[in-house]
Amino acid sequence: MSVTHPRRRGARRVAAATAGLAAVGALVIASPTAQAHETHHGGHGHGSRTVDLQLLAVNDFHGNLEPPAGSSGRVTELQADGTTKTIDAGGVEYLASSLRTARQGQERSLTVAAGDIVGASPLLSGLFHDEPTVEAMNKLGLDVTGVGNHEFDEGKDELLRLQNGGCHPVEGCYEKGRKFKGADYPILSANVVNEKTGRPLLKPYTIENVKGVRVGFIGVTLEGTPSIVTAEGVKGLKFLDEVETINKYTKELKRKGVNAVVALVHEGGFPASSAYNYDCDAGGSGTGLSGPIVDIAKHTSADVDALVTGHTHNAYVCTIPDPKGNDRLVTSAASFGRLFTELDMKYDTRTHDIVRASVRGSNHVVDRTQNKAADMTSLISRWQTLAAPVAGRTVGWISQDITRAGNESALGDLIADAQLAYAKTLDPSATIALMNPGGIRTDLVHKASGSEGDGVVTYGEGFAVQPFSNTVNLRTLTGAQLVTVLQQQVSGSNEAAPKILQISAGLTYTLDLTKSGAARVVTDSIRLNGAAIDPAASYRVAMNSFLSGGGDGFGELAKGTGELVGGDDLAALNAYLTANSSASAPLAAPAADRITIVQ
Incomplete structure (x- = not known):
């Protein structure tokens, strides 16, 4: 039911070294019980029992390879004097540069997503059934994503093709001599099962191993997906309760000795402010966010260390108490690649678990003033040439x-x-x-x-x-x-x-x-x-x-x-x-x- 993925970091480090520095703004949230830990970065020596782990997260990208236009391509930033300003943001050329810059100096870094990476996409990706976006995510170094409701826009068979590769069954291959290879990263669908067999459509979880640090990721989408996509798109599928599913596979991971668990949940909330850097916990933990994700977070097993969420296209980094009353981060990076979330934490090499009190989160703007990633520019240009006669x-x-x-x-x-x-x-x-x-x-x-x-x-x-x-x-x-x-x-x-x-x-x-x-x-x-x-x-x-x-x-x-x-x-x-x-x-x-x- 799972697969352990070795790290593919060589090419990523070369790309990071050549990427331009990202100009980003951030809001940092930490548990109020956070304690300082003396660590030796990337190693176990000198008596240290913790190492640093970085998670970078996106959600609801929706195939926005080119910078999104209008209000879809802006974020609101709260200023020190209480006023706000808008910032042009997004575009995969800038997102790639931002993530590669963020990874610099990090020995253990994973990039994850909470669904709707594809679907409802602009023409450059949508015209080609989102093959361009999957190619971009491969180059971007995405390690794992949960599944969103829009991944079912064209039905389960098309979703399986995006995972496994192969040319489109009707339109065929878009370029002579080039066959679509599919996603290098697992697309997780723990709560999406075959209604006859009860088996998950795709893997329910994955265990990512980065230099000895093992983290389990469980991916779910909102149980109400059938009410917001076409009936044909989810024919033959059943969508199970998110909390029950996450808790079930958290126990399975723990039986396998994986104590560090992160849920990728395609369901979200509504923060009290539209500003991406609003202090969600200004009134105390659990006060700055409403919506379905709050109830999910409150009932998801306390053995889950963080919830990376999406669906509502909002930006937030909030703490919501888990069933044991301990604060736990719940995050979302808006949509369309305008932001990314950075989660920094300590991993205990003796308990093989994340030190909850160490987890800190921040949302960063994918600012368009930074240098573009050359490989993404090349990818966009290639697909633009193919799309030009129509677009x-x-x-x-x-x-x-x-x-x-x-x-x-x-x-x-x-x-x-x-x-x-x-x-x-x-x-x-x-x-x-x-x-x-x-x-x-x-x-x-x-x-x-x-x-x-x-x-x-x-x-x-x-x-x-x-x-x-x-x-x-x-x-x-x-x-x-x-x-x-x-x-x-x-x-x-x-x-x-x-x-x-x-x-x-x-x-x-x-x-x-x-x-x-x-x-x-x-x-x-x-x-x-x-x-x-x-x-x-x-x-x-x-x-x-x-x-x-x-x-x-x-x-x-x-x-x-x-x-x-x-x-x-x-x-x-x-x-x-x-x-x-x-x-x-x-x-x-x-x-x-x-x-x-x-x-």
Whole structure:
């Protein structure tokens, strides 16, 4: 059930020696019971019983090889005077330099990830089914990753191909004479099992051995994955409880003499501040973080030394008490390679365990002022050449940034309008379109990097916004069902973290966030083209195939009748941009005034 991986450090050290120094900011958190240990770095001599161990961690990279654009490519930094500033960050050329610099002088260093390394990726990676990102992670020196929900976007067979190698079963090899080799690192899926056999899809854990220090890593993804990916993507799989799974394999590792254990958990939390260097423990341990990961951390075995997490795309380094009441670090490095987490700790060579009180954590900015890693530049250039015939095609023009920010976003409105326009070509009776916010991956930026002119929207930029290859489908809902759908945004599984659907022009209503649950939707405010929704009437509603299957907790949508499966959602967006904009008359951002927010 496990594999021990010898260290592959020679090439990494050469690369580190030539990397530019990273300009990074950091927040350092330590257990309040931390004690100083006299050690002799990298050795056991002179009476020392501890050695230094460094873990570097990323999460939710999502194939962002090139620097992400707009707000997706910035982090917020808290300043000493209480103000904040934003920093441009991310891009694998800079991430590689940052990690290689961080490893300098470290005899024992491991690089790990907490899932969603691939999936929902920009065109440069997504067009090639994320082979470029796996190649980049191999060069980066990634040692192990947990599995995230987006690794299932194309189904389990494609995930297995990314691990084991081989050319795409439909598109074949992308370069003559070059066969995709797969990931050098294990992708762990301890709680993802075959529903018939109960066996894990991939290895549940790995034991990494770096110069005599043995660390067990257990990888899990959120149990609720089936509700946020397409049903086809997880067909035949069962997702088990995260805590029970981690605790089970922690015991197995201990039976094998591995006492140092780290959980890679693709589930996350919500810090009290959006600043990456906010002091999460300013009010005491366990006070600065909320969300699902808190409960997971509180119940995960005290034999687990740290939890590296993800999924929510937030940045935090927080201490949360374990079941024995001892503080334990829980970390996340935001998303898209904009940050990385550094965990420094002591490993006791007699107990073969991590000294919990020694564990210190910090998040660092992947600053774009540092030198680029030449091997990553070469990798990007190679894949850009292959993608160029598709990526650079102009599909429209915009007069300003059109962003996904807010409960109702300008970009969300634009996509909903595009889907409704397309749906009307399939069925003229279509009157409403709904778009899930999680399906909008980045902004449309008026002035993006590269050689394009201001306002030009390329196919590659549109792909970055909607990379899932969903179809635009139609279902018939009663007015009563439509009300239920709107209530499902803020109730049930979505009550704690609402998922506000983006809506097409003509549909309006009030959302009162001062209330709780379904009552947040003011039902008598719901109008379509000024007329109240009739509970008994039928409405033809457009949505993507993910929503049509009940994804994101919208089970009522799946109950709609008369499903009609249309074409690609990105094609619908591109067609709308082409039809409604030109170089001389670029498209402005919608007003985002369809939902009245009370808060």
